[in-house]
Amino acid sequence: MARSFPVLHCLVLLASLFPRAAPQTISTSTPVPPLQWINLSDRLQGSDNAPPPLMDAAIGYDETTRTIIVFGGESENGFPQDTTYLLNLDSLTWSNPSPPSNLNDRPAARSAAIAGYDAASSYRSGFVVIGGKSRDGDGLSDVWEFDFNNEFWSEVTVSAGGPSGRWGASGGIDIRTDPNILNNTFYLAGGYDGTDLSRLSDVWTLDLSGVLSPNLPDQVAASWDRVSFDNLPRKIGQAGTVLGQQIIAAGGCNTTSTDDDSCALGDSYVISTSDGQVISPGACPAGRRGAVLVPNMNSYSSSFSSQVFFLLGTFDSSLWDDGGGLDKGEVSVLDTNTGTWARVIPSGDPDSNDSTPTPREGAAAVTYRSGLVGSHRSQSVDTIMFGGRDNSGSYLNEVWLLRAYNGAVSSSGSWSGGSGDLESGADASGAGVRVEYMTQCASALAPASSESGPSSTSAGPSATTTGSSPTQTSTPSASTASYPYDTSTNHKVLSTVSVVLLFPAALIYRLSSPSYTAFARPARRMFGLYSSVVLVLVAYALGIAGLALSFTSLASTSSATLSRRDSASTAHLKTAHGRAGLVLFVLLYVVLPLLLLLRLGSRKLHNRSASPTYQSEGRELKGVELTETPPHARARSPTQSFASSAETRPRTMSLPLSTHNAPMSTESTEGGKRSFEVLNRGHRPSRPSRPATSMSLSSPHVLSRSLGELDWLQRRRSLNAVGELDYAISQVLRQQTQPATPNTTDALMGNGRAASLPSIPELPPVREIVLRVLFHAALLALCALCLVALYLRAPVWAFTIFLVWVVAFYAVMLVLAWRGTPPRSTLTAVLFRLRGRPIPPRDTSTIASAPLGDNSSYPFPTAGGRGPYVHTPTAYRAGNDDGASSHPLSAEGQGYEDEEDEEDEDVQQRRMEEEMDRRDVSIVTVPKRRLWVANPS
Structure with missing residues (x-):
């Protein structure tokens, strides 16, 4: 706010020039x-x-x-x-x-x-x-x-x-x-x-x-x-x-x-x-x-x-x-x-x-x-x-x-x-x-030609130097009275100030808006956003007032001139300045705000459609049971018993929110003969664009890498093989520098090293590029209109002040863009490219596997369609109420266990290698170890 004082001082000084800028005077x-x-x-x-x-x-x-x-x-x-x-x-x-x-x-x-x-x-x-x-x-x-x-x-x-x-x-x-x-x-x-x-x-x-x-x-x-x-x-x-x-x-x-x-x-x-x-x-x-x-x-x-x-x-x-x-x-x-x-x-x-x-x-x-x-x-x-x-x-x-x-x-x-x-x-x-x-x-009514140069706006004498060879300081041409219409000083002041205020508002918004950068400090970002919004609202109000005054105070300088001005109701939009000003006002103050609102509305709808949804509207978050029935299970009769048919294996998952140390799920293990616990769960990759401060202690962010969603795990019979593969995957993921198991200190505090990495300029979405280009084109056109009016009707130094203000704004934009600020800016990305550095594409990729991208079971937002856990099996609701417990690992039923018994270890090894090649998982030779899965969810 302290920096705005010189700006306001210049604006007041600029406004004081307009009463002197009359193209002619009469006594x-x-x-x-x-x-x-x-x-x-x-x-x-x-x-x-x-x-x-x-x-x-x-x-x-x-x-x-x-x-x-x-x-x-x-x-x-x-x-x-x-x-x-x-x-x-x-x-x-x-x-x-x-x-x-x-x-x-x-x-x-x-x-x-x-x-x-x-x-x-x-x-x-x-x-x-x-x-x-x-x-x-x-x-x-x-x-x-x-x-x-x-x-x-x-x-x-x-x-x-x-x-x-x-x-x-x-x-x-x-x-x-x-x-x-x-x-x-x-x-x-x-x-x-x-x-x-x-x-x-x-x-x-x-x-x-x-x-x-x-x-x-x-x-x-x-x-x-x-x-x-x-x-x-x-x-x-x-x-x-x-x-x-x-x-x-x-x-x-x-x-x-x-x-x-x-x-x-x-x-x-x-x-x-x-x-x-x-x-x-x-x-x-x-x-x-x-x-x-x-x-x-x-x-x-x-x-x-x-x-x-x-x-x-x-x-x-x-x-x-x-x-x-x-x-x-x-x-x-x-x-x-x-x-x-x-x-x-x-x-x-x-x-x-x-x-x-x-x-x-x-x-x-x-x-x-x-x-x-x-x-x-x-x-x-x-x-x-x-x-x-x-x-x-x-x-x-x-x-x-x-x-x-x-x-x-x-x-x-x-x-x-x-x-x-x-x-x-x-x-x-x-x-x-x-x-x-x-x-x-x-x-x-139209400018007359003159060899003596541009019209002088001075209504008084322009004395030259004295002596035998005087020089003339002002040589007006056709007339300084070359404008058939005039408006009040308030219109000239308010309209100019409205345009001037748009520059700092746009600059502050670029430095604080999340659409331009995601690494600004929250307090600083909110202060900048609020400041830019206030400036835009003030500029918007002044622009509307200036436009209204242009109509209400318009008067013809050539109408009945004896003692009063004639009504100017028929003089509206008779000049090129008036028509151009109205078109640019509608574009900058009406069309662009509407397009921006539509853009924000469409973004909200997109985020809402991409966020988790609930099966029923009145479901509470705490203690809710999320279920999902696989397609092959939906074709079965819900009354089939778990013992007679292993293809419909219910899987349940509850999400208590009381504390992150509480168990994430409780599953019935009645009827389950094999139970084990995963003690070496792998690290999950965290995205640097999602700061750790935004995580909730009770709603951790989990990536979709659950064992239950890996199809190749569903066709295994040997638990030893399961342990080897899970350990191999965990070792690969451990090499990444991301936080480990959610709700740990690393996950909550974020990765400091990733946050400190320099941001790479990124092109914003095409719609935002179009909106920004339209805004700057309309703003530049409106500035050109103001500069022409100041050049023709105002003193030279008034024109100079406004011109310097416009040039300074775009010079600051260029300097900041050259230094990579803000990162999500078209100008920054273009300059980054001109400096010989490639622009990375926008990260819109997701995990290729369809089951991995399905996170509709999670009642909180996730990034990239991934779940909040490193290993999160899909939760299924039991199709029957016979009290049988679901197996914590397999989603296909116990029929696969018989098939696994019929295969020898060489066949299983080949199948595992083929499946891991298909999943692009590196094979790490490790000692065999037994894993106990206590909480598969």
């Missing part, structure tokens, strides 16, 4: 501003100048002119465009640029470019476009800037040494910078040039300088600088933005081999260009492609400054389940300082057919530090989104507004300005606005 207390979706599409004017449905367009905003610009993008026919569209936010009217007559140049058609607002006091007030995808599918590397004041385009002069042409990169400019502070740095990470997909660690900065005006249209210059990072994943179709000097990227694919949403991943990265750090927050939103990232520009709370909004995008609903969040206009909020996610559902537009925008990829978004439209601009912060392509493949030109009112909400979802009815339009004041927090992360 329901992260403060966010009150959010509302508003559809502006039907409120805009100038439809003749409005842009067509587009995706991956570039968008920007200028506060001075109150103008939104939309440039390029991919049209419904799949080709990039080169048209510029302007939207005045005061009048909500679309228009086309009116450049000076001598400044009609414009960038080539492109889509998926990096874009942002460039303000440098009075020198520049423009919109910069970097790179993009050309109409022939190649990446572009040129840089253009649009002047909002004079509405013309100018190409920027870029120094050599920059990145190759690319599109779909992450980056932009930090729009949080105060306008009075110089902010002229654009960031670019990753991208695709039509052939090679760049990594997010391929980071570049572009610094702009110069003056942009109609008089100096070509005076803007730029230069590239590269920032060194270690390898980050390749990405395409990801969302990206810039927050301070950090580049944030989320979602997207890591391959260009597919053009659908099945490649979308749920990972995200925060790349700091100032200190060289990279963190990878745990995944929570569904893996999306073509989503939008914008900073939270609301300044109501200081915690908003580190937040970004993850909006729109599309995902494969057959691979991901987001609980219906995106269909309800979900806004995922990432805190870049803590690496935590919150998923919220904003209020919708009460006047729109769709209260929230439908999921779409490739929408263009721009945000500002105050309201963009309406008469209450100081009371909110607006983000405008344009275009995109929905799940059906339709291109869109809708304009949606995500308004963040000045306020803060947490898990309650309410705020001070949210009273009243929900409003719509540009002048919505926030009345009736509520935010609902989703309580669970999106889950992956």
Whole structure:
């Protein structure tokens, strides 16, 4: 028991790991501003100048002119465009640029470019476009800037040494910078040039300088600088933005081999260009492609400054389940300082057919530090989104507004300005606005591929080393939220502890069970048996409890996620883990115990059928008279007198149990003329597998070597010959090292030399071999199931502890088996054979003579079908009641005595030699001696 303390300590430690092993975390207390979706599409004017449905367009905003610009993008026919569209936010009217007559140049058609607002006091007030995808599918590397004041385009002069042409990169400019502070740095990470997909660690900065005006249209210059990072994943179709000097990227694919949403991943990265750090927050939103990232520009709370909004995008609903969040206009909020996610559902537009925008990829978004439209601009912060392509493949030109009112909400979802009815339009004041927090992360219905290695189970950031060349400590793949179902911690703890307890129970049972070894000390063996039984019962109870909890506590991580879990009654056995666990539980905890009980029952029945039986049920053991009538005697009439017919000679035997010194039988000798006593009874062989301590003083164990059962003795007439043969047999048996006459000190105390002999490994019965192999196969399969679950959901060291426990158990089994412990083990016998030593067959042999194997007259168990005495004649009940006594030697009657008288000594000698050869008895020449048989039984 003292050794079990470290084991239990490890189990408690292992159990404490499970609450930390959640594949993802979500915050329901992260403060966010009150959010509302508003559809502006039907409120805009100038439809003749409005842009067509587009995706991956570039968008920007200028506060001075109150103008939104939309440039390029991919049209419904799949080709990039080169048209510029302007939207005045005061009048909500679309228009086309009116450049000076001598400044009609414009960038080539492109889509998926990096874009942002460039303000440098009075020198520049423009919109910069970097790179993009050309109409022939190649990446572009040129840089253009649009002047909002004079509405013309100018190409920027870029120094050599920059990145190759690319599109779909992450980056932009930090729009949080105060306008009075110089902010002229654009960031670019990753991208695709039509052939090679760049990594997010391929980071570049572009610094702009110069003056942009109609008089100096070509005076803007730029230069590239590269920032060194270690390898980050390749990405395409990801969302990206810039927050301070950090580049944030989320979602997207890591391959260009597919053009659908099945490649979308749920990972995200925060790349700091100032200190060289990279963190990878745990995944929570569904893996999306073509989503939008914008900073939270609301300044109501200081915690908003580190937040970004993850909006729109599309995902494969057959691979991901987001609980219906995106269909309800979900806004995922990432805190870049803590690496935590919150998923919220904003209020919708009460006047729109769709209260929230439908999921779409490739929408263009721009945000500002105050309201963009309406008469209450100081009371909110607006983000405008344009275009995109929905799940059906339709291109869109809708304009949606995500308004963040000045306020803060947490898990309650309410705020001070949210009273009243929900409003719509540009002048919505926030009345009736509520935010609902989703309580669970999106889950992956099937693992998505990723070149970045196995999914990380960490839900928090994985910071890397600092410096100019940082290394990333964790590169998650598709998502850490790759499990649609979850169960309670109690199920995980109880099930694991149940499996762990089976190992010491099995090991102790192997060392103490009589089915494995017969030489263990009784006290030690019983203690080991009781210990193993207790451990098995505890493991059995814990296993049943763990299985029950797996059904009662099962919950879908993707079901109605607003405030509660949906019922999981229809989610049972939906995963391979659940189905495999149930099958292995039934095999290990139900089928194998039943087979073991059947095996024990069959063994009891076999032992009962092989044990002595009584002629009558009410017969007492003490003083009972056991009889047996030979077959030839049963054919005779029971009324025949003993004197007239010697073929039915009754023989009786009584077994008094009072003391071992008492005579074993009393026989009537009336009418018997010859009586003699055997004084030199031979030694009996005792089996080492039957320890002497198991013998009873009043019920001695006797082997079937009785003179009465030797057929050749029944045909002799000379008592001298009888004495010679009996003496010869006794001399042969005396050479064995077994105890002599039963109930002596040797027989009771056992043969010490035989007990000290080393045990030879022996194969158990075939049925036991099958049961043991089935047990270990089921146990190993269950361990493999637990190891897989720990590897995927638990920390590495939890997995390591369990693995070491399993390996240690089988290592101990191998070491003990190599040393021959226990002897009756399949593994021990196999290793014994592999070491070049033959395995003796199981001892199932008995004495060949049928009469010698018949011991039904003995009311106590015997081994091998042998009687409890060295020389035990068969007892017969008299067939008549004439009072004649039976002859103590012959079972065939006195007729044989006449036949013996007619033979001379030479004939008798030959018959004796022939009979002894047949019985494989060695002839020993000894002096003739007279033997008196006083107690033939």
